[in-house]
Amino acid sequence: MIRLHAVVLLLCVPALFAQDKKDPPITQKIVLENQFVRVLELRYPPGVFESKHSHAVGVTIALSDYENETKTIPEGKVTRRPTRFGEIRWAEAVTHEARNTGSTEQRVIRIELKPNPPAPEAGKTFASVAALDPVQLLKSTVTPVLENQYVRVIESRSPAGSSEEPRHRHIRGVTVALSDSEIETTSYPGGIVARQTNKLGDVRWVDWREHAGRNVGKSEARIVIVEVK
Numbered sequence: 001m002i003r004l005h006a007v008v009l010l011l012c013v014p015a016l017f018a019q020d021k022k023d024p025p026i027t028q029k030i031v032l033e034n035q036f037v038r039v040l041e042l043r044y045p046p047g048v049f050e051s052k053h054s055h056a057v058g059v060t061i062a063l064s065d066y067e068n069e070t071k072t073i074p075e076g077k078v079t080r081r082p083t084r085f086g087e088i089r090w091a092e093a094v095t096h097e098a099r100n101t102g103s104t105e106q107r108v109i110r111i112e113l114k115p116n117p118p119a120p121e122a123g124k125t126f127a128s129v130a131a132l133d134p135v136q137l138l139k140s141t142v143t144p145v146l147e148n149q150y151v152r153v154i155e156s157r158s159p160a161g162s163s164e165e166p167r168h169r170h171i172r173g174v175t176v177a178l179s180d181s182e183i184e185t186t187s188y189p190g191g192i193v194a195r196q197t198n199k200l201g202d203v204r205w206v207d208w209r210e211h212a213g214r215n216v217g218k219s220e221a222r223i224v225i226v227e228v229k
Helices: 002-018 126-134
Strands: 026-033 036-044 049-055 057-062 066-072 078-083 088-091 094-100 106-113 142-147 151-158 163-170 173-178 183-190 192-198 203-206 207-217 221-228
Touching: 026 203, 036 094, 036 203, 066 106, 088 142, 106 173, 126 163, 142 192, 151 163
Parallel strands: none
Antiparallel strands: 026 036, 036 106, 049 094, 057 088, 057 106, 066 078, 066 094, 142 151, 151 221, 163 207, 173 203, 173 221, 183 192, 183 207
């Protein structure tokens, strides 16, 4: 009887260890990809280490407060820094290792630009925005964040019940929601009215457009727009 119990115990030990073994967390997920961009959502729990990987040039948008450490490869440059929710940075192409060194989840949207994107259609270039540029027309709600030869990044913060008028233009690009919101837009030409519900972290690709907007929700609508030149 004692020998039988020992055999049963030995058979159960591998199963117990198998139950304790956990799959590593999925820390990077592609949420959008086309001929212009690849957009990743990065979610690192506290203490998680990411081994060597590479990113293309682009823009990062923080969806949480966090602290992390990165080490570039092969240079071995170590960077440690805190990041606050809503911070937007230009990011050069890099190969590195990374670790969440804080006590909160690191959640980031990383917009990587594809090389040699198709040229804009005639009449839908960045210059075509100038006459109805939201940065100039909507100074109370739209703020420029960064601009270079590849992108222009702006942030829209619309209080509940407010309107973004007069109508304005955006070139093609990516929108990232920094809050839950309910938006009503009127598109031109045609005056087509549509409603859109945003959740924190929602990512969308939008083509060249001319429109006016209104926050029909009960809280501030906060959206980052990364226009791809």
